[in-house]
Amino acid sequence: MNIRAIAAIYKFEMARAWRTVAQSIIAPVVSTSLYFVVFGSAIGGRITSIEGVSYGAFIVPGLVMLNLLTQSVSNAAFGIYFPKFVGTIYELLSAPVSYVEIVIGYVGAAASKSLLLGGIILGTAALFVPLHVAHPAWMLLFLLLTSVTFSLFGFILGIWADGFEKLQIVPLLIITPLTFLGGSFYSIRMLPPFWQGVTLANPVVYLVSGFRWSFYEIADVSVGVSIGMITVFLIIFIGIVSWIFRTGYRLKT
Amino acid sequence: MDAIIDIQDLSKTYASGFQALKDVNLQIRKGEIFALLGPNGAGKTTLIGVVCGIVNPTQGRVTVAGHDIIQDYRMTRSMIGLVPQELTTDAFETVWNTVSFSRGLFGKPASPQHVSKVLDELSLLPRKHSRIRTLSGGMKRRVMIAKALAHEPEILFLDEPTAGVDVELRKDMWATVRELKQSGVTIILTTHYINEAEAMADRVGVINRGELILVEEKTALMQKMGKKQLMLHLQNPIDTIPPRLAAYELEKNASGDELTYTYDTKSERTGITALLKDLSDAGIRFNDLQTRQSSLEEIFVNLVSSRS
Numbered sequence: 097m098n099i100r101a102i103a104a105i106y107k108f109e110m111a112r113a114w115r116t117v118a119q120s121i122i123a124p125v126v127s128t129s130l131y132f133v134v135f136g137s138a139i140g141g142r143i144t145s146i147e148g149v150s151y152g153a154f155i156v157p158g159l160v161m162l163n164l165l166t167q168s169v170s171n172a173a174f175g176i177y178f179p180k181f182v183g184t185i186y187e188l189l190s191a192p193v194s195y196v197e198i199v200i201g202y203v204g205a206a207a208s209k210s211l212l213l214g215g216i217i218l219g220t221a222a223l224f225v226p227l228h229v230a231h232p233a234w235m236l237l238f239l240l241l242t243s244v245t246f247s248l249f250g251f252i253l254g255i256w257a258d259g260f261e262k263l264q265i266v267p268l269l270i271i272t273p274l275t276f277l278g279g280s281f282y283s284i285r286m287l288p289p290f291w292q293g294v295t296l297a298n299p300v301v302y303l304v305s306g307f308r309w310s311f312y313e314i315a316d317v318s319v320g321v322s323i324g325m326i327t328v329f330l331i332i333f334i335g336i337v338s339w340i341f342r343t344g345y346r347l348k349t
Numbered sequence: 350m351d352a353i354i355d356i357q358d359l360s361k362t363y364a365s366g367f368q369a370l371k372d373v374n375l376q377i378r379k380g381e382i383f384a385l386l387g388p389n390g391a392g393k394t395t396l397i398g399v400v401c402g403i404v405n406p407t408q409g410r411v412t413v414a415g416h417d418i419i420q421d422y423r424m425t426r427s428m429i430g431l432v433p434q435e436l437t438t439d440a441f442e443t444v445w446n447t448v449s450f451s452r453g454l455f456g457k458p459a460s461p462q463h464v465s466k467v468l469d470e471l472s473l474l475p476r477k478h479s480r481i482r483t484l485s486g487g488m489k490r491r492v493m494i495a496k497a498l499a500h501e502p503e504i505l506f507l508d509e510p511t512a513g514v515d516v517e518l519r520k521d522m523w524a525t526v527r528e529l530k531q532s533g534v535t536i537i538l539t540t541h542y543i544n545e546a547e548a549m550a551d552r553v554g555v556i557n558r559g560e561l562i563l564v565e566e567k568t569a570l571m572q573k574m575g576k577k578q579l580m581l582h583l584q585n586p587i588d589t590i591p592p593r594l595a596a597y598e599l600e601k602n603a604s605g606d607e608l609t610y611t612y613d614t615k616s617e618r619t620g621i622t623a624l625l626k627d628l629s630d631a632g633i634r635f636n637d638l639q640t641r642q643s644s645l646e647e648i649f650v651n652l653v654s655s656r657s
Contacts, residue, residue: 098423104453108446115441183437187496190401191454192426348405 101193105201106208109175113209120171120209121216124163128217131159132224135281146283147314152225157308158280160217164210164239165246165275165300166267172206172250173266177257180347189348195341199251206247207240214239228311234319235310241326242303246271248333255346274300284316299329352376353504353535354400359409361395361559369395371559373409377504377537382530384550384567385539386649392559393539394434397506401431413504427455430497434508434539436489440482444473447481448495455500467498471525487518494525505529507538511545523549543649547571555652562652579610579621581628582637591631597624608633614642 113120132152140151147154179185188198221227229235257263278300284292295301296317306322309315315322340347354377361370369392377383387393398404400411402422411418413425439447448464468474471491476484481492490510497505507526511519526549530536540546546553546567553570555563586605597620600609612619628635 098456100453100456100458104450107453108442108450111442111446182440183433183435184439186403186431186433186437187451187454189403190426190429190431192423192456193454194423344405348403 098193098197101191102197102201102204105188105198106205109202109205110208112175113171113205120167121213124167124213125216125220128159128163128220129224131155132221136224139281146286147312149312149314150225153227154283154308154312155281156218156221156225156227157311158275158304159221160214160239161242161300161304161307162272162275162280163217164214164242165271165303167213168206168210168243168246169250169253169271170263170267171209172203172247173254173257173263174250175202175206176251176254177263180254181260185347195338198341199248199337203244203247203251206250207243210243210247211239214243230313231310235307238303238307238310238322238326241323241330242307245326245330245333248330248337252333252336252340255340258346274298275304279304279316283314299325302326351379353379353414354537355412356396356400357410359396359399359411360407361392361399361404362407369559370399370406373556373559373561375554375561375564377535378552379535380530380533381551382526382536382538382549383552383554384546385537385554385556386541386543386546387539387556388541391556393556394508395559396556397431397508397537397539401429401506402426423456427500428503430500430502430505432490432493432497432505432507432510434512436486436493438481438489438492441480443478443480444468444484444492444495445477447492448499451496452499457500463501464499467495470528471495472521487514490514490518490522491525498529502534504535504537507536509539509541511540511542519545555649557652576611577614577640577642579612579624579638579640581608581610581635582606583608584634584636587633591633593631594624594627597627608635 132155135155136152143151145151145154179188218227253266254263277295278298279295280300284295284301284305287295302317302322302325305316306319306326309319309322339345354375356373356375359370359373360368362368373392373396385393385396395404399406400413400418402418402425413428416424418425442450445464445468448467449459449461452464453459465474465477468477471494473488473491473495476488481489484492494507494510510526511522514522523545526536526538538545538549550567553563553565553567554561583606587601588605590599590601590608597610600611601607602609610621610624612621
């Protein structure tokens, strides 16, 4: 194992986050605060509580998930896409590193940034509403699994993308809508039965539901199913990444 | 021969069907400077790409110091430094960080001493904290060399190291490459500047349309270059060259109004004086004469065009 290479990639990627600290950290914090002000106050004024939890507190896990998903995907996608775009990927491909090491470096850094961001958003949320975490260990597990899984997805996206447009489209037009429709800001039990069924096809439902359970012990689907689904996504993405490296898809000619 | 790189029957066909390399066989000797010459699209970069692990070969085998580049990729890649043709840098990183990154990526422990030494040798030390995008083109090129040298490679590939570099910098670059050779590094450079190969290489390989058409010691090529030709334009065309002039091995053109004498500029006697006297004695008059030297460039062009 070329540990030094993993460390070099990880450090390099983390340095990139600090260089663009406004974009990486501050922007999500500002947008989260805006969600709180708008959703929390405006809708919270109408819906006072869901299943015994105040609306403001209810949306916190959903907000964290929203940011975790979009940031994991965009961070990891950009991290590997940029060297491809400017051409510095030659160095990675000619270095004595295995594919596993490359993935650990890039995905590890993207997941770390997401975790850091999740923490910052939770901290920001705590300024607006009283937070209660019933199962901290489960909460951390959900944070970790989600960050890693969706950073892997972002890594795949970054390799697949052949332009900045594709890089933007997936987080904006797929991840964000799925998160909004995945019960981030409401309980899917509030939907008509037909739409409840449809919603279950949305992978984000399982992430938000499980994560919310770790806070308030209320869930749309059982926590076991949530963990199971995340694990399934993780396995699928690992499968795709290993296929990419085996074939050199969009990396080698 | 002590070959540090051994390329056997290497072929590469891209997905588009384009065959970039055709059965290339090449051995690079330890410690030499090998210049790979060829026109654009000849396969120079593909050849380098295969050895460095960027391009998957379609067929053939490459070993570096006896290790297979695919099975023992960690071993072979850690021995190789690559400076690609395109100026591709992390524009927002500092010189120091990007060179240190390269060292780590190639599995070497951090060594500020070595990074300093490399930067110093490439006259980059004063700019070590500058972001790369603020550097001039020549400096960026040197940053890329510094990155390639960060992990103390035994073999250095320089793909068109002086493309787009001004004359002054080109001379600097040549000096740098010679110093690297002095320190024991084996250097393979590609170029389409013949004078670059002349100035630096120990051996020269010519590649065209994916085929390696010539590999020769530079001095042997220089000898060919040492040949000069004297062309005599005759007043009256002749049908045959008089027997008394046979020793000069003159060549007559089809219309019989031009004779060509090939001589060696490096030999003590070129034979020109005697030839002119003998021509005069034979009653052959000429109204014009010119000399020309067949340059490496011409040899190269002839080689390339005769194959295509």
